[in-house]
Amino acid sequence: MLNGNSNGHKEMSDQEILALTSQGSQDAYGLLYQRYVGRIYNYVYYRTGNHHDAEDLTARVFMRAMRHIQNYQDRGVPFSAWLYRIAHNLVANWHRDNSRKQEIPLDDIPYHPSERQLPETSLMRTEEQDSLLAVIRQLPAERQQLLILKFVEHYSNAEIGRMMGRTEGAIKSLYHRTLISLRARMEGDEISVFSNHEN
């Protein structure tokens, strides 16, 4: 059960699978899980910044989705939007809980890649990229989501708009404002992203 490996389901749309899920098919939910587990993991990883919490929160997202999938109503937005909304809420709770704990400035923490960090990830991440990611995590949640959907998942503005409940134009505008804000924050943090370009 919940394996989602039946070949007949592979080519089905999310709506067709959801119809099966509403009839209590565990295999159908398994297929949805396989489709979206990577995307949700990526989203949570970039919102939290570590693999340990990404695993924990991804598990919670799919647990919660499974509990409430019977109540899911198709309102013309993609199913992934519903999952991202659950992930967004759980990440917000995670940030709220973490903000109550003692905060240590990032500069004071020595960099020791954990054993669970994937070697290819740690090799590819440069210090500059880590700084950029730290700045991205200071942005408001919806701007972070926009950047993740655009650059990690390569969704178009129209698709992102459908997921975030906005028009394509609003997403373009938000993206533009996000870039301006990001650049201002980076200049404020004295990160020389543009030094190579200007020189």
Place this chain on the structure above:
Amino acid sequence: MKSPSSVIMKINGRHKMKFVIPKQLKNPSQFRPLEHQLAGALTPVTPRAGFAAELQAKLSRAAHAPTIGVRPAPTFDKSLVTSVAAIATGLLLMVSGFRAVVSVAGVIVLLLQFNRERKSSSTLQRPLSQ
């Protein structure tokens, strides 16, 4: 030097036409370096090997747990329960008095209420890692 926002061109050496250059096209590469940085930093990550399978197994176990997932369908038809309760009340009225019926009904209502609250609290407090 500021780039022009419009260009006036002569067509066929006679007609002058003014072309307005959209603001976005004036500075097409304004954010290009930043976008390159973002594309480099925001790359898909792969979860730990075995994570997806472990979570799938956990979900499968949770799906078969009795209180997680869909609320169990009622085993009785509501109308059947109502009619049985009505008949029982009538019999009780015939056998004993009005006070006894009220007392029994009160106890039943209290038990139902207690059971409902217990169910809702257990659903809310159930840990995720089952």
